[in-house]
Amino acid sequence: MSDQDLVIRDLHVAPAAKPDHEILKGIDLTVRPGEVHAIMGPNGSGKTTLAYALMGHPAYIIKSGQVLWKGHDLLALKADKRARLGMFLAFQYPMAIPGLSVASFLRSAINARRSGLESDPNVDHTDAFRGGIPMGEFRKLVKAKMALLKMDESIAARYVNEGFSGGEKKRLEMLQMAVLEPEMAILDETDSGLDIDALRIVAEGVNAMLNPNMGVLVITHYQRLLDYITPDTVHVLAAGRIITSGGKELALQLEKDGYAPILAAAGLEGIVTDEAPAGEANDELAGTPTVGAVR
Numbered sequence: 001m002s003d004q005d006l007v008i009r010d011l012h013v014a015p016a017a018k019p020d021h022e023i024l025k026g027i028d029l030t031v032r033p034g035e036v037h038a039i040m041g042p043n044g045s046g047k048t049t050l051a052y053a054l055m056g057h058p059a060y061i062i063k064s065g066q067v068l069w070k071g072h073d074l075l076a077l078k079a080d081k082r083a084r085l086g087m088f089l090a091f092q093y094p095m096a097i098p099g100l101s102v103a104s105f106l107r108s109a110i111n112a113r114r115s116g117l118e119s120d121p122n123v124d125h126t127d128a129f130r131g132g133i134p135m136g137e138f139r140k141l142v143k144a145k146m147a148l149l150k151m152d153e154s155i156a157a158r159y160v161n162e163g164f165s166g167g168e169k170k171r172l173e174m175l176q177m178a179v180l181e182p183e184m185a186i187l188d189e190t191d192s193g194l195d196i197d198a199l200r201i202v203a204e205g206v207n208a209m210l211n212p213n214m215g216v217l218v219i220t221h222y223q224r225l226l227d228y229i230t231p232d233t234v235h236v237l238a239a240g241r242i243i244t245s246g247g248k249e250l251a252l253q254l255e256k257d258g259y260a261p262i263l264a265a266a267g268l269e270g271i272v273t274d275e276a277p278a279g280e281a282n283d284e285l286a287g288t289p290t291v292g293a294v295r
């Protein structure tokens with residue numbers, strides 16, 4: 001085991017609003033640099049909760065367990081520190097930030113990321129002359145990444161996600177990832193809402209970003225994304241636990257048979273898989289301003 005591995009041990013998480021109601025009931029997972037792990041599972045099983053818990057969303061509390069990454073006790077770090085360390089979450093429901101242009105947002109995010117965990121008092125990343133990304137370099141970088149994702153450059157002048165279509169929001173999440181070059185990327189249903197061409201372009205963009213230093217957690221409901229982004233391991237999350245893991249053939253099997261046989265094998269046949277208004281819960285969270293501030 002290397003200290004570059006993301007190691008999650010027996011993680012139990014509850015929403016801050018309902019601290020006695022555990023959503024995650026003991027997650028064990030290790031993602032090594034260069035590996036792609038897919039997480040699938042019924043609606044309301046806790047996938048987004050896992051993503052938020054890893055990112056440090058204040059609406060969730062860690063009841064017990066451990067997360068180690070890059071020599072740090074990740075759970076002891078605030079969300080912005082985790083982002084500065086190189087962790088990135090592409091939201092299932094990206095929120096709008098009226099008044100903040102995509103260009104300013106990306107530039108601040110890059111400067112924050114470059115300043116790292118311990119900021120150097122001699123360097124001011126908000127100032128291009130004292131260590132911040134120079135305008136020319138920034139423009140070049142964003143232009144190249146937009147080309148990779150086949151995005152219209154006019155988007156840079158618009159407000160973050162304001163009036164964006166569902167697919168445009170997901171593409172902007174990928175543009176953020178592309179410019180920030182994270183070392184751990186969590187993609188929460190980035191494929192949902194994309195048309196077939198956009199799915200391919202985004203997936204090719206993600207593939208182009210893959211490198212031996214980056215671990216990826218891809219949360220998805222659909223096997224088709226995994227046709228493009230080949231996972232090393234597929235995990236099934238149900239009722240707050242990883243009930244089975246396998247290769248990419250597991251995703252094919254789920255597509256064919258649904259969750260029932262796997263849930264039955266785990267003794268969970270009684271659970272109602274779509275009981276939860278997970279979308280509503282997340283939409284509420286999407287309004288939490290602190291989330292946008294972390295990246």
Ligand SMILES: Nc1ncnc2c1ncn2[C@@H]1O[C@H](COP(=O)(O)OP(=O)(O)OP(=O)(O)O)[C@@H](O)[C@H]1O
Binds near residue numbers: 282
């Ligand atoms: N802040 C919260 N307050 C109360 N309940 C919550 C909160 N966040 C999540 N939950 C509940 O926890 C459960 C898991 O939600 P989560 O969003 O993690 O599911 P998911 O696996 O991402 O589902 P989907 O596939 O629909 O996105 C759901 O029952 C949801 O309603």
Ligand SMILES: [Mg+2]
Binds near residue numbers: 047049188278
């Ligand atoms: Mg979700």
